[in-house]
Amino acid sequence: MSALAGVRVVELVDEPVEYCGRILAGLGADVVKVEPPAGGRSRHQGPWAEGHEGDPDASLNAWHFDLGKRSAVVDDQDGADLLPRLCRGADVVVHTLGTAEAARRGIDHEVLAAASPGLITCAITPFGLTGPWVDYVADDLVLMALGGSMATCGYGTADPPLACWGDQAWLTAATYGAIAILAALDHRDRTGEGQLIDVSAHQASASMTEWHVMTYLCSGQPMARFRHPTVTARDGKEVAALVPDFLGPHVFEHFRDLLVADGVAGPLAEPEFEDPRHRARNHGELMAATARLAERHDGEELFRLGQQAGLPWGVIRAPDEALDDRHLRARGHWVEIDGRTHAGAPFVASASPFRFDRPPPRLGEHTAEVLRELDEREP
Numbered sequence: 001m002s003a004l005a006g007v008r009v010v011e012l013v014d015e016p017v018e019y020c021g022r023i024l025a026g027l028g029a030d031v032v033k034v035e036p037p038a039g040g041r042s043r044h045q046g047p048w049a050e051g052h053e054g055d056p057d058a059s060l061n062a063w064h065f066d067l068g069k070r071s072a073v074v075d076d077q078d079g080a081d082l083l084p085r086l087c088r089g090a091d092v093v094v095h096t097l098g099t100a101e102a103a104r105r106g107i108d109h110e111v112l113a114a115a116s117p118g119l120i121t122c123a124i125t126p127f128g129l130t131g132p133w134v135d136y137v138a139d140d141l142v143l144m145a146l147g148g149s150m151a152t153c154g155y156g157t158a159d160p161p162l163a164c165w166g167d168q169a170w171l172t173a174a175t176y177g178a179i180a181i182l183a184a185l186d187h188r189d190r191t192g193e194g195q196l197i198d199v200s201a202h203q204a205s206a207s208m209t210e211w212h213v214m215t216y217l218c219s220g221q222p223m224a225r226f227r228h229p230t231v232t233a234r235d236g237k238e239v240a241a242l243v244p245d246f247l248g249p250h251v252f253e254h255f256r257d258l259l260v261a262d263g264v265a266g267p268l269a270e271p272e273f274e275d276p277r278h279r280a281r282n283h284g285e286l287m288a289a290t291a292r293l294a295e296r297h298d299g300e301e302l303f304r305l306g307q308q309a310g311l312p313w314g315v316i317r318a319p320d321e322a323l324d325d326r327h328l329r330a331r332g333h334w335v336e337i338d339g340r341t342h343a344g345a346p347f348v349a350s351a352s353p354f355r356f357d358r359p360p361p362r363l364g365e366h367t368a369e370v371l372r373e374l375d376e377r378e379p
Contacts, residue, residue, distance in 0.1 A: 001028075001351075001352065002027060002028020002352060002353065002355070003027045003028055003349075003352035004024060004027040004028040004029035004185075005028045006030075007024075007028070007029040007030065007091045007092065007185065008029070008030050008032070008089070008090045008091050008092070009021060009024050009025075009029045009030065009031040009032065009090060009091065009092040009093075009094060010032050010034060010086050010087050010090040010092070010093045010094070011031055011032065011033045011034065011069070011094045011095075012034045012083075012093070012094070012095040012096070012097070012107070013040075013094055013095055013096045013124065014040070014041050014042075014096050015040070015041055015042035015045065015061065015062075015065060016042070016065060016167045016170045016171055016174065017094075017096050017124045017170055017173065017174045017177070018033070018040075018042060018065035018066060018174070019065060019170075019171050019174035019175065020094055020122070020124065020174035020175070020177040020178045020181075021033065021065075021066075021069060021094060022064075022065055022066070022067060022068065022069075023174075023175065023178040024092070024094075024178055024181065025067065025068030025069050025356065025358075026067075026068060026344075026345065026354045026355065026356055027182075027352070027354060028352075029092070030070070031068065031069040031070065032069070032070050032071075032072055032086070032090075032366070032370055033066060033069045033070065033071045033072070033361065034072055034073075034074050034083065034086065035071055035072070035073050035074070035363060035364070036073070036074075036075065037073055037075050037364075038056070039056035039363045040062070042059065042061050042062045042065055042066070043056035043057070043059045043062045043363060044056065044059065045059055045061045045062075046059065046060070046061065047059075047060050047061070048060065049063070056363045057362045057363055062360060063340075063342070063360040064342070064343070064360075066360040066361060067337075067342050067356050067358070067359070067360050068356040068357065068358050069358065069360070069361055070358070070361055070365070070366035070369070070370060071361035071362065071363055071364055071365050071366055071367070072086075072364065072366055072367045072369075072370040072371070073363065073364035073367045074086070074367075081106065083105055083106060083107060084105075084106040084107055084111075084112065085374060085378070086370070086374060087107050087112055087119070088112055088115050088116045088119070089116075089374055089377055089378070090119065091118070091119070091120065091185070092119075092120045092121075092122065092181055092184075092185070093107065093109075093112070093119065093120070093121045093122070094121075094122045094124065094177065094181070095107065095121070095122075095123055095124075096123070096124055096125060097123065097125075098125060098129065098134070098135070099129050099134075102123070107121075109121040109123075109196040110196075113194055113196075116194070117192070117193065117194060118188050118192060118193065118194045119194040120181060120184045120185065120188065120194045120195055120197065121194075121195075121196050121197065122177050122180060122181050122184075122197040122199060123196070123197065123198055123199065124173050124174060124177045124199040124201065125198075125199070125200065125201070126138040126142075126143065126200070126201050126202060127200055127201075127202045128198050128199070128200030128202070128203065129198045130198070131200075133202070138201070138202070140164075140167045140168065140169050140170050141163050143169035143170070143201050143202055143204075143205045144163070144164045144168060144169050144205050145161075146202055146205065146206075147169060147202060147203075147204075147205025147206040147207075147208065147209070148205070148206055148209045148212065148213070149164055149168075149169075149205060149208045149209055149212075150162070150163065150164055151222070151223075151225070152209070152212055152223050152224075152225055153225065154225035154227075155225070155226075155227045156224075156225055156226060156227060157224045157225055157226075159225065161225060168205075168208065169201050169202075169204055169205040169208075170201055172201075172204040172205065172207070172208060173199050173200070173201035173204035173205075176199055176204055176207075177197065177199045180197045180199065181197065184197060211223075228240060228242070229241055229242055229243075229287055229290070230316070231287070231290050231291045231293075231294040231302075232291075232294060233294045233295075233297055233298055233299035233301075233302050233315070234294070234295055234296060234297055234298050235298040235299055236299075237298065237299025237300070237302075237315050237316065238299070238315075238316040239294060239299050239302050239303060239306075239313060239314065239315050239316065240312075240313060240314050240315075240316060241290050241294070241302075241306060241311070241313045242311070242312055242313070243255050243286050243290070243311065244312065245276055245279060245280070249276070250310065251310070251311065252273075252274075252276075252279065254309040254310050254311065255268075255286075255309060255311060256268055256269065256273070257309065258293070258305060258306070258309045258311075259289050259292075259293060262293055262296055264289060264292035264293050264296065265289060266285070266288070266289055266292070267282075267285050267289075268285060268286065268289050273285075293305075299315040299316075300315055302315070303315040323341070331348060332344065332345065332348070333345060335355070335356060337356060337358075337359045338359045340359070342356065344356060
């Protein structure tokens with residue numbers, strides 16, 4: 001049985017925060033995506049299926065984020081109480097509205113909770129609902145820049161920082177929102193109490209700096225930008241080929257054995273390279289040897305050779321190549337719904353499976369159905 005079977009979620013968000021609802025839908029929740037008559041913003045973002053540019057039902061972006069959901073069109077002109085009624089009848093409301101806008105639309109958490117004490121509201125906004133920047137606006141680039149992660153993205157200290165591609169701040173905030181909702185549902189099961197969850201995408205971005213903040217706190221030195229070591233294989237494929245000495249002496253030993261077996265060790269076969277301080281001073285020799293090895297193997301073969309030697313190597317694949325990944329297929333990651341392939345479960349759970357039973361909804365496809373259910377639930 002799905003973990004969230006019977007949980008009703010009303011989603012009123014901008015892309016790409018829709019990922020939060022996608023996670024909840026995969027866990028079995030009934031996620032109702034509330035949209036204006038023209039459709040949510042994600043429906044107007046390409047790429048487009050089969051050349052239907054501008055068709056709100058043909059956005060591949062929306063197909064991805066809305067998988068497993070239902071769509072209900074709610075026009076503010078249809079009645080000021082319709083949206084609050086939908087929210088009061090839900091277990092969870094996810095929105096991207098500031099405090100004033102939520103109040104204007106009648107879905108302020110305190111007001112809704114007065115009639116529905118068990119309601120959980122999750123607001124995912126750029127800077128949260130409190131603090132000096134509460135009214136500031138931001139896109140993912142601004143959030144990653146302010147959060148600190150962008151400073152470490154690039155090709156070297158002398159080069160400017162690079163944007164972090166893929167809406168990472170927003171997607172991280174959406175993931176944290178889903179985690180917080182699961183915790184809030186558990187709390188409600190034990191106490192009967194709902195709550196307001198306030199997710200700041202800025203804070204989500206700041207949490208992604210990994211060890212960089214701790215490095216500065218302990219050493220006083222900021223993390224320098226550096227290019228992740230990659231080499232070009234014989235077939236032109238790029239392979240991420242890190243030789244992480246910090247994982248222990250066995251790393252270099254296995255790496256050198258791999259090079260010796262192929263006859264490309266060069267200076268790395270000399271005894272002085274057994275000293276990690278010497279390797280650190282001559283790191284270029286390690287990359288040169290890796291490049292010589294790469295010239296003798298195709299990308300997929302080099303990836304497997306490195307893994308067999310205990311090295312964290314991986315071939316850099318294009319998205320279409322990932323579809324043929326036998327490991328992903330073996331774990332059931334790709335799912336077929338209505339003849340189309342979608343990215344499915346990010347994990348495998350034996351007792352509460354993650355799955356999608358609905359294709360991405362057409363705009364307003366479930367409006368009548370959702371409103372009929374609302375009338376049936378209310379006295």
